Amino acid sequence: MTPKVARFLSEQQPATPCLVFDVDRVAENFRTLRAALPLARIYYAVKANPAPQVLERLVTLGSRFDAASAEEIDACLAAGATPAAISYGNTIKKVSAIARAHQAGVSLFAFDSIEELEKLARHAPGSRVYCRIMVENAGADWPLSRKFGTDVATARALMLRAGELGLDPYGLSFHVGSQQTDPASYQLAIGKVAMLFTDLRDAGVKLRMVNLGGGFPVRYRDEVPGIDAFADAIMGAMTRAFGNDLPETLVEPGRFIVGDAGVVSAEVVLVSRRTQDDPVRWVYLDIGRFGGLAETEGEAIRYRITTPHDGGANGPVAVAGPTCDGADVLYQRSNYRLPLALGCGDRVELHATGAYVTTYASQRFNGFAPLAEYYL
Numbered sequence: 001m002t003p004k005v006a007r008f009l010s011e012q013q014p015a016t017p018c019l020v021f022d023v024d025r026v027a028e029n030f031r032t033l034r035a036a037l038p039l040a041r042i043y044y045a046v047k048a049n050p051a052p053q054v055l056e057r058l059v060t061l062g063s064r065f066d067a068a069s070a071e072e073i074d075a076c077l078a079a080g081a082t083p084a085a086i087s088y089g090n091t092i093k094k095v096s097a098i099a100r101a102h103q104a105g106v107s108l109f110a111f112d113s114i115e116e117l118e119k120l121a122r123h124a125p126g127s128r129v130y131c132r133i134m135v136e137n138a139g140a141d142w143p144l145s146r147k148f149g150t151d152v153a154t155a156r157a158l159m160l161r162a163g164e165l166g167l168d169p170y171g172l173s174f175h176v177g178s179q180q181t182d183p184a185s186y187q188l189a190i191g192k193v194a195m196l197f198t199d200l201r202d203a204g205v206k207l208r209m210v211n212l213g214g215g216f217p218v219r220y221r222d223e224v225p226g227i228d229a230f231a232d233a234i235m236g237a238m239t240r241a242f243g244n245d246l247p248e249t250l251v252e253p254g255r256f257i258v259g260d261a262g263v264v265s266a267e268v269v270l271v272s273r274r275t276q277d278d279p280v281r282w283v284y285l286d287i288g289r290f291g292g293l294a295e296t297e298g299e300a301i302r303y304r305i306t307t308p309h310d311g312g313a314n315g316p317v318a319v320a321g322p323t324c325d326g327a328d329v330l331y332q333r334s335n336y337r338l339p340l341a342l343g344c345g346d347r348v349e350l351h352a353t354g355a356y357v358t359t360y361a362s363q364r365f366n367g368f369a370p371l372a373e374y375y376l
């Protein structure tokens with residue numbers, strides 16, 4: 001938690017649950033990544049946190065944007081981004097959204113199928129297009145693999161077809177999965193993409209861009225490799241694969257830019273035991289799976305939780321949300337331990353909740369209001 005967030009929480013004691021977010025941390029993370037990967041263009045993945053305060057700060061820093069819908073494109077433009085700084089990175093786009101993006105001046109689009117390519121040719125003629133390749137998502141706590149991407153042979157055929165359809169066959173992309181903790185995953189993916197670059201060049205199509213996607217991890221409860229380990233792996237692999245003929249290189253970080261900028265402040269609603277001799281206490285918070293902590297699905301993202309009683313004796317807990325849904329359990333198997341003194345009314349913090357929380361909150365399930373947000 002940054003000093004600014006800590007001061008706000010102690011001075012204001014805002015009603016819970018709420019997200020308190022330090023926008024200066026976004027600038028720090030952006031600069032850290034830019035320093036680690038100076039040759040890459042940074043396209044912030046808007047979906048991680050689309051708050052205007054975040055987008056506006058990133059515009060001033062010279063960031064570009066990876067948008068997934070016409071609404072996200074509008075948000076980027078409203079924050080001051082130029083259409084040239086926006087990539088429409090979703091491979092699944094409504095026709096009306098493609099037309100709207102094209103009309104707004106966006107000229108860079110992702111796809112991974114012939115059907116989508118034909119939609120682009122028709123509704124965004126002449127645009128630069130890049131094909132998403134399916135790669136291994138091993139090592140990612142929040143994998144994305146099976147829903148997106150195509151294989152190398154199909155991508156080759158699609159990139160040849162793109163030119164015939166009047167589009168500009170611009171490059172290739174992949175995503176190694178979110179909260180990726182293994183730098184080697186990028187190396188494998190880059191090797192795959194580079195072979196296709198060569199192959200297509202021999203077939204007469206000279207691609208100019210590689211989009212390495214996002215995935216850079218944030219420190220939650222458990223330690224992760226630093227950004228330099230990823231930068232070294234990526235630059236090593238790019239140089240080995242492309243020599244001194246490096247293509248334009250894009251990265252699309254979401255979580256890394258905003259994750260550790262936010263803290264959720266929550267209240268303990270109940271601490272109880274299922275049966276009188278059960279060693280495990282159930283800690284129910286006023287935020288859960290439906291209040292924005294959707295990435296606790298499968299206990300994939302394990303947030304660090306602090307309490308006013310830290311340092312005292314602790315014991316095993318299950319942590320759950322306040323709704324009447326049985327799926328609204330955050331952690332049952334991940335060996336969470338919290339202080340024995342923790343009780344109803346205590347205020348706790350869930351750290352590094354700046355990414356993928358505000359927009360994952362449901363609309364008034366059980367009547368609970370959407371998560372309040374404070375941007376400092």
Ligand SMILES: *Cc1c(COP(=O)(O)O)cnc(C)c1O
Pocket residue numbers: 045047048066089090175177178179213214215216252253254255256
């Ligand atoms: C979600 C997403 C990202 C951002 O991923 P992070 O793991 O948050 O960095 C980047 N690119 C695409 C295409 C995505 O879907």
